Amino acid sequence: MKAVRLLKANEFPVQDIPVPEIHEDEILLKMKSTAICGTDMRILTGQKTRGVRYPSTIGHEICGIIEKVGANVLGYEVGEHVAVANVIPCHHCAMCLTGHENACMERQAIGYEFDGGFEEYLRIPKVCIESQNVIKLPESIPFEEGSLIEPLACCLHGQKNAGVRMDDVVLIEGAGPIGLIHLLLAKIAGARKVIVSEPNEYRRTKAKELGAEVVLDPMKEKLEDVVKRETDGLGADVVILCIGVPAIVNQAFQLCRRNGTVMLFAGFPEKSTSDIVPNLIHYSEIHVTGSTAYTRQDYREAANLVKSKRIDLSGIITHRFKIEEFQEAYELAKSGAGLKICIVN
Numbered sequence: 001m002k003a004v005r006l007l008k009a010n011e012f013p014v015q016d017i018p019v020p021e022i023h024e025d026e027i028l029l030k031m032k033s034t035a036i037c038g039t040d041m042r043i044l045t046g047q048k049t050r051g052v053r054y055p056s057t058i059g060h061e062i063c064g065i066i067e068k069v070g071a072n073v074l075g076y077e078v079g080e081h082v083a084v085a086n087v088i089p090c091h092h093c094a095m096c097l098t099g100h101e102n103a104c105m106e107r108q109a110i111g112y113e114f115d116g117g118f119e120e121y122l123r124i125p126k127v128c129i130e131s132q133n134v135i136k137l138p139e140s141i142p143f144e145e146g147s148l149i150e151p152l153a154c155c156l157h158g159q160k161n162a163g164v165r166m167d168d169v170v171l172i173e174g175a176g177p178i179g180l181i182h183l184l185l186a187k188i189a190g191a192r193k194v195i196v197s198e199p200n201e202y203r204r205t206k207a208k209e210l211g212a213e214v215v216l217d218p219m220k221e222k223l224e225d226v227v228k229r230e231t232d233g234l235g236a237d238v239v240i241l242c243i244g245v246p247a248i249v250n251q252a253f254q255l256c257r258r259n260g261t262v263m264l265f266a267g268f269p270e271k272s273t274s275d276i277v278p279n280l281i282h283y284s285e286i287h288v289t290g291s292t293a294y295t296r297q298d299y300r301e302a303a304n305l306v307k308s309k310r311i312d313l314s315g316i317i318t319h320r321f322k323i324e325e326f327q328e329a330y331e332l333a334k335s336g337a338g339l340k341i342c343i344v345n
């Protein structure tokens with residue numbers, strides 16, 4: 001079968017390798033769509049090395065059709081369409097035991113410890129099946145959208161941390177795929193107004209199409225002025241940072257209303273620091289939170305949003321490539337020209 005093999009940073013040829021053998025407790029998945037994530041790009045370029053194996057196959061936003069079911073696996077059948085939650089919690093660490101399995105300290109993940117989705121057939125390990133991470137989808141759900149349940153689950157988790165509520169004004173900085181998913185979720189959560197700040201014109205147009213009430217170019221307009229104007233001088237109830245630029249963190253506190261929340265959703269470059277004025281947090285009682293991965297419950301809720309068509313992710317998918325065209329997909333992802341790029345099979 002064809003697989004994108006990560007040999008080392010910046011070296012990831014498409015190779016012919018044997019189809020994985022599965023044991024009686026495992027499932028073999030015929031991969032149909034695996035979306036490229038910003039994290040994949042950081043792994044491919046060597047910016048992220050933690051938990052990464054060489055050689056291995058990465059790709060963790062996965063959707064496919066069950067090809068084979070091990071004799072001991074109950075509840076799944078050949079031919080079923082499934083999306084796979086790639087993060088497998090250990091169930092026994094301090095974080096798992098206190099209801100925060102997304103922050104599991106001994107997590108294993110498909111696309112890291114186990115080979116990921118940029119290949120024709122994927123072995124789903126026993127721990128993943130036992131953890132109920134394999135979610136069935138009706139055939140009416142396009143595979144590409146199924147593969148976006150994973151980033152949707154991450155965003156859903158972040159919005160729970162941020163506590164977006166009815167009648168909120170939400171400011172989203174950065175309208176890449178993640179910023180746009182946050183926009184869609186904020187609308188569902190009942191936000192009265194979503195303001196999106198994004199320098200790229202194409203992405204601004206997308207944000208408008210997907211329902212943002214206010215869209216601006218922070219290079220041309222002063223973000224602070226726009227937020228003041230749109231919130232009667234109060235600031236946004238929730239500020240979601242979907243770009244990992246340390247220099248904008250302090251400004252986020254200024255853009256937030258008193259008792260509002262700033263959520264640092266995007267990761268920042270390793271070892272980066274940012275100067276903050278602590279009194280902005282202190283006197284304004286600003287809640288600051290981050291977000292990491294998702295719980296299985298978040299993933300299920302995300303899958304239900306997609307299955308019920310309550311959320312439409314199709315507008316975020318802009319490109320599809322075959323496995324053998326991975327280099328091309330990578331170049332496109334690097335250029336920032338598209339939004340979500342899916343490797344399809």
Ligand SMILES: [Zn+2]
Nearest residue numbers: 037039061151
């Ligand atoms: Zn991802």
Ligand SMILES: [Zn+2]
Nearest residue numbers: 090093096104
């Ligand atoms: Zn754990």
